[in-house]
Each structure stands twice: as C-alpha cells, then as structure tokens.
Amino acid sequence: MERIEVFCPATIANLNCGFDVLGLALEGVGDVMHIAKTAQSGIVIKQLSGPSLPLEAEKNVAGVAALSLLKALDIKQGFEISIEKFIKPGSGIGSSAASAAGAVWGINELLGRPLSRKQLIPFAMEGERLASDVAHADNVAPALLGGFTLVRSYDPLDVLRLPSPEKLVATVIHPQLELKTSDARKLLKSQVELTKAIQQWGNLGGLVSGLYEEDYELIGRSLQDVIVEPNRSLLIPGFDDLRKAITDAGALGCGISGSGPSVFALSKGKKMALAVAEAMRYTYEPLGIPYDVHVSKINREGIHLCSTTA
Incomplete structure (x- = not known):
C-alpha cells in the first residue's frame, strides 16, 4: 500500500x-x-x-x-x-x-x-x-x-x-470550552490521604471486576473519584447540577472525561443512554454555553x- x-x-x-x-x-x-x-x-x-x-x-x-x-x-x-x-x-x-x-x-x-x-x-x-x-x-x-x-x-x-460488556453505552457532553490537560494537571495535589487512596483502590478493583463479570450495578458503584474530581470539577460550569441530572436520569455513573471539560456517563442500554443525553441537554441549555452531546457504544x-x- x-x-x-x-x-x-x-x-x-x-x-x-x-x-x-x-x-x-x-x-x-x-x-x-x-x-x-x-x-x-x-x-x-x-x-x-x-x-x-x-x-x-x-x-x-x-x-x-x-x-x-x-x-x-x-x-x-x-x-x-x-x-x-x-x-x-x-x-x-x-x-x-x-x-x-x-x-x-x-x-x-x-x-x-x-x-x-x-x-x-x-x-x-x-x-x-x-x-x-x-x-x-x-x-x-x-x-x-x-x-x-x-x-x-x-x-x-x-x-x-479489559472486557467491554455488550450493553454498556457511553454518553458524553462536551461544553465548547478548551481546557488544556497541562493546565488541569496543575490542580492536582502531590500527596493523597491514605483513607482516600484506599477508597480509590477499592473502586478501581470493583470497576475491573464489574467489567469481567458484566455486573452493571457494580460498575456503577465503582465509578467514583475521591481524589481528582473534587479539584477538576471546579473548572466545569454546572458540574454538580449536571451530575445530579445524569444520576436522576438513570445512568450507572458519571464523571469527568480525561481532564475535562467533557463529562461522561455510562448506562446499561442505548435507551437509557439517550435519556441521559436529554438530561444533559436540559441541564446545560440554560447556561448559554454551546455544547455537543455524543451517544456511543464502546x-x-x-x-x-x-x-x-x-
């Protein structure tokens, strides 16, 4: 070729x-x-x-x-x-x-x-x-x-x-804001409390286990970040309201995609992922910030x- x-x-x-x-x-x-x-x-x-x-x-x-x-x-x-x-x-x-x-x-x-x-x-x-x-x-x-x-x-x-469970679907909202990874990394602390590290290790192990077992509820329970998200979420307008709307819509879990400003959610099935997409739009429309929403299988x-x- x-x-x-x-x-x-x-x-x-x-x-x-x-x-x-x-x-x-x-x-x-x-x-x-x-x-x-x-x-x-x-x-x-x-x-x-x-x-x-x-x-x-x-x-x-x-x-x-x-x-x-x-x-x-x-x-x-x-x-x-x-x-x-x-x-x-x-x-x-x-x-x-x-x-x-x-x-x-x-x-x-x-x-x-x-x-x-x-x-x-x-x-x-x-x-x-x-x-x-x-x-x-x-x-x-x-x-x-x-x-x-x-x-x-x-x-x-x-x-x-790692395995990719068949029914897992991602929904991503991308606010039209540029957030450089190098800038987002500057917010990270160089030291982590042991109790938070233990909680994070448990979630990581739980997520990996959930992927292997195709246990969607376990995947959802494990999608928690107690170390990075508390700092980086401050850079994303409306993050707390967005997370609540996504959770209320029935997503398994959600969080910051990479260094942001995109926010992702994982759902069981496309129907739920589309409902999450609507919740994202409903939450972000009043903010007046342009955005894109993607619904995608793995x-x-x-x-x-x-x-x-x-």
Missing part, C-alpha cells in the same frame, strides 16, 4: 477511579487521517479541516509520534499525514491521543506491520508528552487496542485489555482502516 485512510477514535480516560491508567474507546466519534508514502524522508503534516493545528512535524503530536517511530525502526521512508480534525483540542475526549495513535498505526500499516498494536503505544505516548508534558497512555492505549484498557505499569510499560476495535489505495 502507498496510501491509507484511518479512523482515529475519541476516548474517555481516567473513568473516575483510574487516573492515568484507565480508558475506553468510542464508536463514531473521532478524526480521519490520510497517510501516504512520499519520495523524500521525514514527516509532512497537512490539515484538511477542523481547528487549526501546528503543521511543523516537531510541534504536532502526530508528527512527534511518527518521527519517534521512524527513528526507532531506522526507517528513511517519508510520509505525508493529512488530518481531518473532528475532535476539538482541549475537549477531554482524547484529541491529541487520536492524532498520535492514528499516525503511528497508519505508518505501521504502510510499512507492513513490523510492530503490534501494543508495541505502538510508547511511540503514541511521545505525542501525549508534547501535548501535556506527561507521556501518559490512558487515551492512546484504548485508541490503539480498542475497548477498555488498563495501564498496570508505566515502568516497564504494561498495558492490559469501540472494541480501536483505530481502523477506512480505505486504501495501492
């Missing part, structure tokens, strides 16, 4: 109790990348649509991730990456991760798949390092692997794929091919 078109999904990270280690991939919400081999070496970035991005490869998350991959493989082949950007930067649903992971996945395909999807994660993480000063994997891992993922360890990197495939040209 000389050219490839790739769908790069949006993702929800942290999932309340799994700061920097848990994430999931969404269906139908994401970017599209067109990646082609070029006669010259290096990476060329072009943007076809969406919010303006840096076009210098060294300043673009897709470019940085791609360059790190080529350097590791000692590849002289050049590539042109054209981006249709549908995930707004700073939205909290993995905008930078979609670009970084999509770039390395697409280039890997054009090179004949020398690396597995898991082996691509460290290179996509370099794009995240550029975006947020931290090479975290909670967004790029589900983007590449699909479904739910857990980063068991960062040193050495150990990423696990994307078990992750990044995937749209089309190819030989």
Whole structure:
C-alpha cells in the first residue's frame, strides 16, 4: 500500500477511579487521517479541516509520534499525514491521543506491520508528552487496542485489555470550552490521604471486576473519584447540577472525561443512554454555553482502516 485512510477514535480516560491508567474507546466519534508514502524522508503534516493545528512535524503530536517511530525502526521512508480534525483540542475526549495513535498505526500499516498494536503505544505516548508534558497512555492505549484498557505499569510499560460488556453505552457532553490537560494537571495535589487512596483502590478493583463479570450495578458503584474530581470539577460550569441530572436520569455513573471539560456517563442500554443525553441537554441549555452531546457504544476495535489505495 502507498496510501491509507484511518479512523482515529475519541476516548474517555481516567473513568473516575483510574487516573492515568484507565480508558475506553468510542464508536463514531473521532478524526480521519490520510497517510501516504512520499519520495523524500521525514514527516509532512497537512490539515484538511477542523481547528487549526501546528503543521511543523516537531510541534504536532502526530508528527512527534511518527518521527519517534521512524527513528526507532531506522526507517528513511517519508510520509505525508493529512488530518481531518473532528475532535476539538482541549475537549477531554482524547484529541491529541487520536492524532498520535492514528499516525503511528497508519505508518505501521504502510510499512507492513513490523510492530503490534501494543508495541505502538510508547511511540503514541511521545505525542501525549508534547501535548501535556506527561507521556501518559490512558487515551492512546484504548485508541490503539480498542475497548477498555488498563495501564498496570508505566515502568516497564504494561498495558492490559479489559472486557467491554455488550450493553454498556457511553454518553458524553462536551461544553465548547478548551481546557488544556497541562493546565488541569496543575490542580492536582502531590500527596493523597491514605483513607482516600484506599477508597480509590477499592473502586478501581470493583470497576475491573464489574467489567469481567458484566455486573452493571457494580460498575456503577465503582465509578467514583475521591481524589481528582473534587479539584477538576471546579473548572466545569454546572458540574454538580449536571451530575445530579445524569444520576436522576438513570445512568450507572458519571464523571469527568480525561481532564475535562467533557463529562461522561455510562448506562446499561442505548435507551437509557439517550435519556441521559436529554438530561444533559436540559441541564446545560440554560447556561448559554454551546455544547455537543455524543451517544456511543464502546469501540472494541480501536483505530481502523477506512480505505486504501495501492
């Protein structure tokens, strides 16, 4: 193949109790990348649509991730990456991760798949390092692997794929506010009370168990964040009212998507997820802040091919 078109999904990270280690991939919400081999070496970035991005490869998350991959493989082949950007930067649903992971996945395909999807994660993480000063994997891992993922360890990197219960559906509201991950991280405390850490560990274990057992009530009980959410929620207008409306509508649980400002909810079944979407709209309409709402099943495939040209 000389050219490839790739769908790069949006993702929800942290999932309340799994700061920097848990994430999931969404269906139908994401970017599209067109990646082609070029006669010259290096990476060329072009943007076809969406919010303006840096076009210098060294300043673009897709470019940085791609360059790190080529350097590791000692590849002289050049590539042109054209981006249709549908995930707004700073939205909290993995905008930078979609670009970084999509770039390395697409280039890997054009090179004949020398690396597995898991082996691509460290290179996509370099794009995240550029975006947020931290090479975290909670967004790029589900983007590449699909479904739910857990980063068991960062040193050495150990990423696990978790089950995705069939009836689980996500609803996400994205207030049209940009909240940079690097800024949101500055609100985090460097130390955590032991009692809160114990509660968070219990929720993380409960959520993982709920996914394996397809115990939707356990999943809902475990979607609690006593460490990060109390600080970050202050940056999201109407968060407390939104959480109450989502809970009253029947969602299993809800929380901040990534670093925000997006807020997600998980529900059992699409009918309930749509009711949650209406509750989100009803709550946010009086605030006068533009917003988007997405209802999505869990994307078990992750990044995937749209089309190819030989």
